[in-house]
Amino acid sequence: MKRLKRVLLSRRSGLLLICAVGLLCLIGATVPQRSVTAPGRFAQWEALHPVAAPVAAALRFDRMYTSMIFLVTVGMLSIALGASLLRMYRTARRDAAPPAAPFNAERFRHFVRFPVRPERPRDKLLKTAGEFGYAPLREDGGMILLRKHAAGRWGATLLHGGMLVVVAGALATYLFEQRGFVQLLERDTFFGSGGDFMYEEHGPLAAPFRPDLWVSLLAFHPAYHANGEVKSAESDLLIREGDRQPEPVRIGINEPLRRGGVELYQSGFFGYTVGLRIETQGRAIPYYLSIDRPAAPGTPSAGTGGIPTTSLAVQVKLYPDPSRGTFALNAPLLEIRVQERGKEVASGMLAAGESLPLRGGTLTFSDARQWSGLIVTAGSFSGIVFAGFGLIAAGLIAVYFFPLRLIVVRFERVDDRAHIALGGIARREQALFADEFRHFAESIYLTEGMAHVESDLAAV
Amino acid sequence: MLNLTWLRYEVILHWIAVGMYIVAAVLYTYGVFFSKGGMFARAEMCLAAGLVPHSAALLMRWIEQGHGPYMTRYEVLSSDAWIALVFFLMIARRWEKVRAAGMVAAPAAFLMVAVALFRNPAMANLPPSLRSVWLVMHVTFAKLAAGAIILSLGAALLYLLKEKAALRKVRPRIPSAEILDEYSYKFAGFGFVFWTINIAAGAIWADQSWGRYWGWDPIETWSLATWIMYGAFAHLRMFWKWRGKKSAYALIACFALSLFTIFILPFVAKSLHSEYFTP
Numbered sequence: 001m002k003r004l005k006r007v008l009l010s011r012r013s014g015l016l017l018i019c020a021v022g023l024l025c026l027i028g029a030t031v032p033q034r035s036v037t038a039p040g041r042f043a044q045w046e047a048l049h050p051v052a053a054p055v056a057a058a059l060r061f062d063r064m065y066t067s068m069i070f071l072v073t074v075g076m077l078s079i080a081l082g083a084s085l086l087r088m089y090r091t092a093r094r095d096a097a098p099p100a101a102p103f104n105a106e107r108f109r110h111f112v113r114f115p116v117r118p119e120r121p122r123d124k125l126l127k128t129a130g131e132f133g134y135a136p137l138r139e140d141g142g143m144i145l146l147r148k149h150a151a152g153r154w155g156a157t158l159l160h161g162g163m164l165v166v167v168a169g170a171l172a173t174y175l176f177e178q179r180g181f182v183q184l185l186e187r188d189t190f191f192g193s194g195g196d197f198m199y200e201e202h203g204p205l206a207a208p209f210r211p212d213l214w215v216s217l218l219a220f221h222p223a224y225h226a227n228g229e230v231k232s233a234e235s236d237l238l239i240r241e242g243d244r245q246p247e248p249v250r251i252g253i254n255e256p257l258r259r260g261g262v263e264l265y266q267s268g269f270f271g272y273t274v275g276l277r278i279e280t281q282g283r284a285i286p287y288y289l290s291i292d293r294p295a296a297p298g299t300p301s302a303g304t305g306g307i308p309t310t311s312l313a314v315q316v317k318l319y320p321d322p323s324r325g326t327f328a329l330n331a332p333l334l335e336i337r338v339q340e341r342g343k344e345v346a347s348g349m350l351a352a353g354e355s356l357p358l359r360g361g362t363l364t365f366s367d368a369r370q371w372s373g374l375i376v377t378a379g380s381f382s383g384i385v386f387a388g389f390g391l392i393a394a395g396l397i398a399v400y401f402f403p404l405r406l407i408v409v410r411f412e413r414v415d416d417r418a419h420i421a422l423g424g425i426a427r428r429e430q431a432l433f434a435d436e437f438r439h440f441a442e443s444i445y446l447t448e449g450m451a452h453v454e455s456d457l458a459a460v
Numbered sequence: 461m462l463n464l465t466w467l468r469y470e471v472i473l474h475w476i477a478v479g480m481y482i483v484a485a486v487l488y489t490y491g492v493f494f495s496k497g498g499m500f501a502r503a504e505m506c507l508a509a510g511l512v513p514h515s516a517a518l519l520m521r522w523i524e525q526g527h528g529p530y531m532t533r534y535e536v537l538s539s540d541a542w543i544a545l546v547f548f549l550m551i552a553r554r555w556e557k558v559r560a561a562g563m564v565a566a567p568a569a570f571l572m573v574a575v576a577l578f579r580n581p582a583m584a585n586l587p588p589s590l591r592s593v594w595l596v597m598h599v600t601f602a603k604l605a606a607g608a609i610i611l612s613l614g615a616a617l618l619y620l621l622k623e624k625a626a627l628r629k630v631r632p633r634i635p636s637a638e639i640l641d642e643y644s645y646k647f648a649g650f651g652f653v654f655w656t657i658n659i660a661a662g663a664i665w666a667d668q669s670w671g672r673y674w675g676w677d678p679i680e681t682w683s684l685a686t687w688i689m690y691g692a693f694a695h696l697r698m699f700w701k702w703r704g705k706k707s708a709y710a711l712i713a714c715f716a717l718s719l720f721t722i723f724i725l726p727f728v729a730k731s732l733h734s735e736y737f738t739p
Contacts, residue, residue: 011699015692022688029681029729036676065676170674179671225585232588253588254668265671268589377671385673389660396656400649428698429646431638 008076009083017077024073028064031056035063066174078167081160088157095153095404095427108408110424110437114445116411118418125409125420128443132436134407142411149405155398162391169384176379178202178209183290184235185273186369189216190376197376206379211262214240218248220370222270228296235266235372263380267373272301274316274334274368280361285309289316290371300335312358313339318368332368403428407440420444466524467581473517474538474577480510481545481570488563492618492634500559504552507545507566514542514573524583530599531584533726537576540603540722541569547607551647557635558643561614568610594665601658606722608651613715615644616708623705641703644711651718652690659683678729682721689714 007013031052032045042062046053053062060067125144126136134146180197182190190196192211200209218236225231234252241247241260251257257264271292278285291303300317307314317335338346338358348356350365357363406425411418422441426433484506491499518529518539529535548565552558619640634640662680667673674680693710696702702710726733 011695015695015699018688018692018695022685022692025681025685025688028676029678029685033676227585229585230588231585232591254592256668256671263671265669267670268587375671380667380671380673382667382673386660386664386667389656389663393653393656393660396649396653400646400653429642431636431642432646435639 009080011084014077014080014084017073017080020073021070021077024064024070027061028070031061031064033062033064035066074167078164081164081167085157085160085164088160092153092157095406108423108425109430110426110434111422112437112441113412113414113419113421114441115414115417116420116444124447125444128440128447129407131443132440134405134440137406144409146407146409147405148407149398149402151398152402152404155395155400155402157395158391158398159395162388162393162395165388165391166385167388169381169388172381172384173203173379175203175205176381178206178211178378180209180376181267182215182374182376183269183371184215184217184374185288185371186217186220189214190374203379209376209378211260211376211378212242213260213262214246215264215374216246217372220270220372222293222370228294230268230293233266233268233270233372235374237264239264261378263377265375265377267375269373271371272318272368273371274303274318275366276307276314276336277364277366278307278310278312278358278361279364280359283309286366289314291316291318311340312345315339334365334368336363336365338363399428403433405433405436407437466520470517470520471577471581473513473520474573477510477514477517478570478573478577480506480513481541481566481573484510484562485566485570488560488566492560492563492621500562503562503566504549504559507549507562507569511542511545511549514538514545518542521583525585527586527590528596528599530595531586531590532580532582534576534579534581537572537579537723540606541572541576543600543603544572544607544610545569547604548611551611555643557639558611558615558647560618560634561611561643564614564617565610589669592665592668594661594668597661598658598665601654601661602722605651605654605658606718608647608654609715609718612644612647612651612711615640615647616711616715619644619708620705637704641707644708645697648690648693648711648714652687652694655683655687655690655718659687677733679721679725679733682717682725686714686717686721689717 032042034042037045056062060069064070122144129136129146132148134148136144137147137150138145178200179202180200182196183198184190190213192213194200194208194210197209202209216238218238221232221234221236223231223233232252234250236248236250237257238246238248239257239259247259249257251264251266253266253268255266271290274289274291276287276289278287285307287305287307289303289305291301294301300319302315302317304313304315306312315337319333319335332352334350334352336346336348336350336356337344346356346358346363350356352365352367355362355364404427408423408425410421410423412421413419422437422444424433424437484503487499487503487506491503518535521529521535525531529539544565548562552562618634619637622634622637622640635643659680662683663673666675693702693707693714696710697707
């Protein structure tokens with residue numbers, strides 16, 4: 001058991017797990033993922049790869065990021081991270097004030113000793129140290145401990161801690177997040193029931209998403225560039241949270257709104273809904289057909305659909321092109337063609353409220369309204385994930401921009417002559433530190449040295 | 461959406477910059493191979509001189525289209541080169557021993573600008589979801605990461621050059637192998653930091669836009685894999701004492717993966733990112 005624990009928590013296992021997670025990510029990026037690929041495209045990939053697709057499905061590589069192999073690997077990496085975090089913490093504590101003894105060339109990778117003037121040049125030494133960015137940490141008898149980049153020693157601890165926080169936040173989000181997409185018509189209301197969602201998903205430990213929130217779309221305001229591309233999209237909403245008074249708010253893309261633990265995001269998907277009423281053979285069928293916004297300037301919004309409980313299909317074009325800013329919702333024009341089993345049975349151009357004859361009855365164009373896509377979420381632990389990102393970034397900055405460096409200075413008497421000995425400690429960038437240490441020693445030597453002792457400096 | 465007068469000036473300014481960068485690359489190479497220290501100063505002057513028309517071209521475009529150079533491949537490549545060079549000049553000023561890495565940074569920059577000039581220079585509107593300060597952070601740090609990674613590659617290549625016994629003439633003009641080895645790791649570390657901030661800023665922006673900080677988009681995932689590879693390299697260096705040639709070759713592999721993620725993947729994979737960089 002102890003051996004297993006030792007193997008699991010070893011650095012070698014940590015490195016292997018890092019590589020394993022990287023490899024699984026690359027497999028996941030190469031094999032189309034069911035959760036993020038459109039069903040049509042996924043089916044196309046399956047058809048094009050008759051051998052690879054079943055293998056990927058059997059190994060769950062097409063659901064890589066929720067597969068057992070991925071979750072277990074990330075879980076094991078987290079345990080290894082926890083173990084390394086403890087090691088890093090202990091090292092950082094130890095580096096805070098390393099013992100100066102024993103003080104000799106064997107202990108320090110960077111070491112030099114040379115004679116100086118008899119009076120102790122403490123102040124000048126500290127001034128020179130300051131010029132190199134070192135500050136005195138401790139003075140003990142004839143010894144001074146100088147330190148540069150104190151924060152650097154916490155870098156690795158912050159980095160590994162941050163990664164654990166990110167993994168914890170991501171896991172909590174996966175387990176508890178609730179999410180849905182609502183296609184809301186102007187003057188219509190979302191009551192928070194399951195049927196109101198166009199799609200809804202929730203984590204394995206979360207209940208089906210039923211937000212305690214009513215949202216009505218009062219008006220939708222798209223704006224377009226001259227070439228017909230979308231410039232902005234904003235929704236005027238009326239929100240009722242529980243028993244509170246309804247509150248009018250406006251949301252736009254990148255300007256989410258949080259109410260009662262639920263977050264609302266303006267989606268970039270929006271379009272128009274054409275209201276039709278078919279009265280034929282004694283039946284009245286209201287029918288709403290959602291159509292996308294125009295594909296290009298100068299073209300109408302277009303769409304097709306089948307009318308439920310009948311064998312009728314409609315093709316519609318809504319005029320004029322709203323991207324030109326001339327679309328007046330109270331006076332739209334609808335070009336409509338009705339087909340039955342591939343044969344055209346009615347067609348015409350209608351203004352709102354107008355009808356055309358159909359199978360002895362009528363087809364009426366009631367109105368055209370805009371619809372706005374809203375993303376509704378709850379239970380995301382994004383704040384924790386971002387805090388983790390912050391720790392990782394802070395840790396990496398500390399590691400690479402502020403590496404910890406220590407210099408121990410000791411005043412000695414050798415053969416009745418005053419000497420100064422310098423010992424340097426750096427965990428990273430030994431060659432760069434050696435360069436700095438040499439310059440530091442040279443500066444001290446030039447200001448306080450008694451004579452040229454080239455061999456001393458050459459030993460640095 | 462295409463102001464031809466502005467565009468003409470912009471392209472001319474870009475070509476002037478390319479010319480200056482080519483001269484700088486030649487001077488750096490000459491300086492390294494023929495031990496001419498003064499060449500580095502002249503090469504840096506050429507780079508700085510090239511940055512003037514390059515900056516003017518980018519600024520003109522920024523003013524004309526009303527948003528930063530991060531939409532089309534033309535402007536992405538050009539601004540990547542600009543940031544890489546500014547970053548290099550700042551680093552070369554701070555650590556003089558890195559100057560020889562200009563032999564890699566300058567050709568990389570002129571290649572990026574030249575490739576950009578053969579792309580469609582049409583301006584693109586900024587979609588509403590891209591109007592975010594987090595996008596600016598995301599893009600800026602991606603470019604800084606690219607700059608640091610190029611420098612790291614430069615130091616690693618110079619290390620390998622230094623190690624090659626046959627090229628003895630090269631030795632005097634570039635720092636010691638140990639220093640180059642250390643610098644290649646240091647700049648890879650800087651790239652690692654910038655790459656992290658790039659991923660974090662992208663996640664925050666995605667959360668703000670779509671309520672989801674991670675969507676396993678192919679480029680997102682490759683970006684994470686690249687980050688993991690740099691993490692693995694840092695561990696190999698720290699605990700397995702990978703130094704010298706091993707470290708240099710590992711860095712070249714990391715660079716290849718970053719290059720693939722930043723510049724090649726958007727062309728071949730259907731991704732949220734590639735949809736933005738359309739022309």
